[in-house]
Amino acid sequence: MKRFDVAVVGGGPGGASAGWAAARGGADAVVIEKGVPRADREGLGPDSTDAAGMLDYWVDMMALPEGVPEHVILRDIEGAAFRGPTESVTLESTSIPASYPNFGFAFHRARFDDWLREEAETAGTEYRVGLGVRDVTHEKSAGSESGYTHTLTLRDGTEIVADYLILADGPQRTITTGVLESFTDAPVADLLGSRRANHIAYQEHREFPEELFDPRYLAFWWGVIPGHTAYPWIFPNDGTVARVGLTMPIDLDLDSVPDRETYRLLRPEDDRVPPGREYVRRLLDAEYPAYDVDRDFPLVEDRGKRGGVESYPISSTRPIDSPCGAGIAVVGGAMGATSAFHEGGDHVAVRTGKIAGSLASAGVLEAYNREWKRAIGTEVIRNVAFADLVRDFSPADWDRSIGTVRRMVNRGGIGLREALSAGYDGARLFARYKRRKFDYRDDRYVGIAGSDYSV
Ligand SMILES: Cc1cc2nc3c(=O)[nH]c(=O)nc-3n(C[C@H](O)[C@H](O)[C@H](O)COP(=O)(O)OP(=O)(O)OC[C@H]3O[C@@H](n4cnc5c(N)ncnc54)[C@H](O)[C@@H]3O)c2cc1C
Structure with a gap:
């Protein structure tokens, strides 16, 4: 049974940043990632499903010791177009002071995660991929810096012991929900249950005809599919490839939707919410009626999880505090830091992960609930209020x-x-x-x- 100062569950942006910061702070840290196969990565890595847009002020919010490297950035973005059923507006400024010179950038999420992993490993973190955490138990312990010892059992039965536990298992909260239930009577499973606290997101990587491809703007369509904060998007990537996707509540009952006929991407014959791939097809058909989706917008099959396509939940709930007095911090998507309004979450995952990792390495994780609010509270209130x-x-x-x-x-x-x-x-x-x-x-x-x- 190996002992660490800090054990992190999940190796996405939140987990890798936590491991990175913990190791920089001098802690003996391990990140455990169950491992997900992707067409755009060799070997297993974190899940990495993402439209992967980064706004200018989000770069500052990540507070990285160095800039995001060039090989991660696909292209700079000049603005975002918001389209309603008939109205539209294009914003070329986020209206928030930022040091990044442009509106933002589109990036390669798998490379972003791999870069964070490399930085964490270079700083001395052990990053284990391929075996998920099955279970975690906790025991009060005078010999542990946090006052608790956390025992993690991996899928093959291997056990790991740590003074501090950082939960970065993303919106599915495979471990977070059970851990929190041991420390509170609050209805955790109700509040954070995947079908209730998450949206589902689906996206396709498609090659666009050159004459239709606008590399400058992210585009969002609002009020064209039903559901709270449900919307399709097109994000330009490199060349003329774009990610075309959408997010929507899980299990939305179409019978509960008033005035169904006013949603442009619904059809009278729909007896349930159409699947993501059907919505994407209807969006492209509606926007570019003179084109054939399969012929003119081919899937880029060596991207995404498989065949140019991917799907993953997004946390659409409000963020939670952590039982940090027990040496536990929940970060990123698992804590609900992702915005329910626009789904931006990489910047807050990185930042909350960094805060948790560095506080744990300094032996003062009790300050986590105060510190994450100080760092991202303004952003979170803005997003929660908009949602x-x-x-x-x-x-x-x-x-x-x-x-x-x-x-x-x-x-x-x-x-x-x-x-x-x-x-x-x-x-x-x-x-x-x-x-x-x-x-x-x-x-x-x-x-x-x-x-x-x-x-
Ligand atoms: C389609 C889509 C589009 C998005 N677009 C944007 C965007 O444009 N900009 C933006 O900023 N954000 C976007 N987001 C949100 C962003 O991806 C998340 O906020 C971010 O991934 C959260 O990072 P995380 O590290 O907290 O969690 P995740 O990235 O979800 O990582 C959690 C990791 O934990 C692993 N894991 C889970 N359970 C276990 C276990 N038991 N043991 C070991 N490992 C485990 C998973 O395999 C996963 O790799 C998007 C999300 C989706 C799905």
Whole structure:
């Protein structure tokens, strides 16, 4: 049975960053990744399913010791287009101060994860891939720096013991849910259950006809498929390849959707929510009616998980605190740091992983709940408030809001002044957003609070 200072479950951006920071802080750290096969990686690695767009200020939020290397970045992006059923607006600024010179970039997620893994290994972390963690138990222990000893059992029965446990097992929370249940009476499985707390995301890597490919903008369609924060997207990658995908709630009952006929990508004959591949086909058909999807947008089969296609859940819940008094931190997608509104989550996974790893290596993980809020709290409140604001939006609401934002942008930007000058709708939208943010003051956006745990 090998003993480590810090054991990390999951080797995605959250887990690799935790291992990296722990090793930089001088800890003996191990990252355990169950291993997922992908067409765009040799050998097993983390899951790495991602539309892989990074905004300018997210780069600052990651607070990496060095920039993201060039071989990871596919292309710089100049802005994002938001399309409603009839309205659209293109934003060329995130309106948040940032040091990255462009709006953002599209990147190769498998290479991003491999780079983080390499950095973690270079710093001295042991990164084990190929065997998942099956179970974790905890025991109070005077001899452990955290006051607890955590025993991890891998799929082959191997045991690993650690003073600190960092859970970076992503939105499926294969280990996180059970661990948290040992420390709280809060209904963890209810709050974090995959079908309730997650969306499903599906995407295809497709080659576009050159005349249709716009390398400058990420494109999102709002109000064209039903479901809270459900939307398709096109993200330009390298060459004329784009990721075409969508995210939507799991198990949405079509019978519960009012005014179904107003959603552009639904058909009268649908008796259930169409699968992701069907939505992608309908999006391409609707946007480019003169083209044939199979002939003109071929799948790029050596990308994605298999055959140019991939699917994975996205956490769409509010973030949770951790039982850090027991030497445990939950980071990234597992803690619900991913935005339910726009699904951006790599930056907060990296940042929360780094915070947990460095606090554990310094023997002060108790500070984790305070420190993650200090680092990403503003971003999380913004995203949670936006997700709430658009709850129950109909296609007409999307059109109205996108039209309002377009008028604001035409008046010079997105702020109070522009909102007021965009008329009644602008002022109302701005006021509702501020109200939501106010409702979440004093950490009220947290799904399970630190005080809900007994350690
Ligand atoms: C289709 C899609 C598009 C997205 N687009 C964007 C985007 O454009 N920009 C952005 O910033 N974010 C995006 N996200 C969100 C982003 O991918 C996540 O927020 C991010 O992956 C979270 O990182 P993580 O390390 O916390 O978790 P994950 O990346 O989910 O990593 C968790 C890892 O844990 C491993 N694991 C799970 N259980 C075990 C176990 N028991 N033992 C060992 N290993 C285990 C898994 O194999 C996985 O590799 C997207 C997500 C999806 C699915």
